[in-house]
Amino acid sequence: MKISKLAIDIGHNVQFDGGAVGIRSENELNYEVGIKLIEKCRAAGLTVINCTPRSATSLYDSLNQRVEAANNNNADFFISIHHNLCTGGHGSEILCIPGGRAEEAAKIILPEIAKLGLTNRGVKARNDLFVLKNTNMSAILIECAFCDSPIDMNNYNPENMAEAIFKGICRAFELNVSGHNGPTEQVNYYTVARGDTLCSISKRYGTTIEKIASLNNIANDDIIYVGQKILIK
Numbered sequence: 699m700k701i702s703k704l705a706i707d708i709g710h711n712v713q714f715d716g717g718a719v720g721i722r723s724e725n726e727l728n729y730e731v732g733i734k735l736i737e738k739c740r741a742a743g744l745t746v747i748n749c750t751p752r753s754a755t756s757l758y759d760s761l762n763q764r765v766e767a768a769n770n771n772n773a774d775f776f777i778s779i780h781h782n783l784c785t786g787g788h789g790s791e792i793l794c795i796p797g798g799r800a801e802e803a804a805k806i807i808l809p810e811i812a813k814l815g816l817t818n819r820g821v822k823a824r825n826d827l828f829v830l831k832n833t834n835m836s837a838i839l840i841e842c843a844f845c846d847s848p849i850d851m852n853n854y855n856p857e858n859m860a861e862a863i864f865k866g867i868c869r870a871f872e873l874n875v876s877g878h879n880g881p882t883e884q885v886n887y888y889t890v891a892r893g894d895t896l897c898s899i900s901k902r903y904g905t906t907i908e909k910i911a912s913l914n915n916i917a918n919d920d921i922i923y924v925g926q927k928i929l930i931k
């Protein structure tokens with residue numbers, strides 16, 4: 699899955715579209731993570747459309763401007779940055795309309811975020827969210843962490859979050875990050891052909907089914923499909 703133009707939407711942050719307020723403000727966290735993520739993606743050579751509006755006249759206007767920025771610029775993929783609020787909840791999740799590139803990318807990006815020590819709450823199907831429904835391209839909404847959770851907000855570091863999402867983006871979209879000065883990892887993909895099984899692929903690359911399943915967030919060993927890109931290393 700390759701992209702050259704990425705739409706990044708910093709959730710809320712305008713009048714009529716305020717974020718949640720917990721231990722920390724969602725607006726501030728979205729902004730800090732989003733701005734750093736935009737910088738990293740641009741440094742890696744991606745064209746980034748910042749879809750965050752400067753002002754809005756209503757909630758609809760705020761959401762619609764984000765969608766139009768992505769659609770009018772023909773972005774290849776859309777990522778909206780948010781922080782969750784729900785007393786008692788903690789961890790990270792990614793929301794998307796299930797199936798296709800959105801879910802595929804979400805399943806690669808979320809484990810990178812979870813490596814920060816946040817609970818992986820999974821990739822969740824949402825068909826009702828305005829920005830996911832109305833963008834022409836595949837779209838995901840990242841709920842990075844709970845802004846009202848002491849577990850998540852203790853030592854929460856927006857720079858580390860942005861770096862984790864960036865790493866996930868590099869993996870999901872096979873980005874060449876030679877221009878990026880952060881730590882980069884060699885990634886290796888195999889495209890599933892007819893007749894392949896996780897067993898045959900793992901044997902070919904001298905690895906194990908368990909390793910491939912966990913790298914790719916594959917819950918059931920049997921679910922792979924022709925054309926699927928599998929991360930090997």
Ligand SMILES: [Zn+2]
Pocket residue numbers: 709710717718724780781
């Ligand atoms: Zn939000």
